[in-house]
Amino acid sequence: MSAPTLKDKYYPSLDGLRGLAIILVICFHYLGFITFFRFGWMGTDLFFVLSGFLITGRLAPYLSNKNLLSVFYRNRFLRIVPVYFSFLLMFFGVWIILSPADDNHFFRQNGWTFFLFLQNWFMIADPAASENHLQHLWSLAVEEQFYLCYPFLLLLFYRYKYFMAGLITVMVMLIATRHIFVLIHPAGLDYRTVYWNSIFRFDAFLTGTLLYQLNTAYEGK
Numbered sequence: 291m292s293a294p295t296l297k298d299k300y301y302p303s304l305d306g307l308r309g310l311a312i313i314l315v316i317c318f319h320y321l322g323f324i325t326f327f328r329f330g331w332m333g334t335d336l337f338f339v340l341s342g343f344l345i346t347g348r349l350a351p352y353l354s355n356k357n358l359l360s361v362f363y364r365n366r367f368l369r370i371v372p373v374y375f376s377f378l379l380m381f382f383g384v385w386i387i388l389s390p391a392d393d394n395h396f397f398r399q400n401g402w403t404f405f406l407f408l409q410n411w412f413m414i415a416d417p418a419a420s421e422n423h424l425q426h427l428w429s430l431a432v433e434e435q436f437y438l439c440y441p442f443l444l445l446l447f448y449r450y451k452y453f454m455a456g457l458i459t460v461m462v463m464l465i466a467t468r469h470i471f472v473l474i475h476p477a478g479l480d481y482r483t484v485y486w487n488s489i490f491r492f493d494a495f496l497t498g499t500l501l502y503q504l505n506t507a508y509e510g511k
Contacts, residue, residue, distance in 0.1 A: 299347055304340060311336040331485075334429055335494045341433055342498020343505075349444055350502070362441055370434065378404055381424065396422055407434040410486040428486045435488045436495050457500055464493040 311333040318330025352358050382401060389397075400412040410428040447453055468490040472479065484490050 304344075307336060307340060311340070337429070338433070338491060338494035339498040339501070341436070342495035343502045344498070345437065345440060345495075346444070346499045346502040349441055350448060350506075353445060353448055358445070359441055366434075366437055370430075374430070375405065385423075407431045410488060414483055414486050432486075432488045432491050436492055440495070454500070454503055457496060457503070461493045461496045461500070464489070464496070468493075 314330040314333025314336065316330075317327040318333065321327040322330065349358065349362065355361075382397070385397060396413075396416050400409070400416065403409045403412045404424060404427060408431060409424070410431040413422060413425065413428055447456060450456070468484060471490070472484060475483075
């Protein structure tokens with residue numbers, strides 16, 4: 291059997307949602323002092339939902355192909371790593387040259403985490419992360435961690451009769467875990483502990499999976 295090409299089905303309406311997500315994120319970061327735009331953080335969640343929808347649509351039609359995982363991970367590598375690593379190398383090169391010797395110990399100790407897409411966890415652990423010039427890359431780390439795990443889960447469970455029920459159950463459990471974590475934590479909990487946490491973000495991707503399932507069922511009528 292030949293290797294799948296993993297072609298995306300084009301949904302024109304998703305372009306509008308991507309545009310909306312971009313606008314929300316930009317407004318949150320640059321106009322957050324205006325009350326109306328403080329909800330712009332939802333743009334990141336919208337990106338995650340779209341990612342879950344698209345990755346499921348990319349993988350689901352090819353689950354019977356034994357080369358699925360190798361093709362998917364190769365495509366992800368070629369799409370993300372060359373440009374991302376080039377940016378990191380350029381940034382760290384300039385930073386080493388221009389930054390004072392005592393500036394931003396986070397990069398000196400944890401710069402390698404950006405190359406392994408683990409930076410969000412180390413930014414949670416290190417208070418100095420609040421001054422991190424690459425702070426915005428936390429979302430890319432969350433996305434790549436999801437992409438690393440999700441294809442295996444899809445291969446294992448997608449064909450089961452109760453896939454949808456299981457999916458909804460996992461989503462509810464993730465949401466409940468997040469709320470319980472916040473409730474039992476001290477009042478001084480830094481929002482980043484939850485906001486940058488991959489586990490507390492995966493429900494957004496799974497929402498995209500659920501929406502893909504519902505859309506497929508609707509189109510099949």
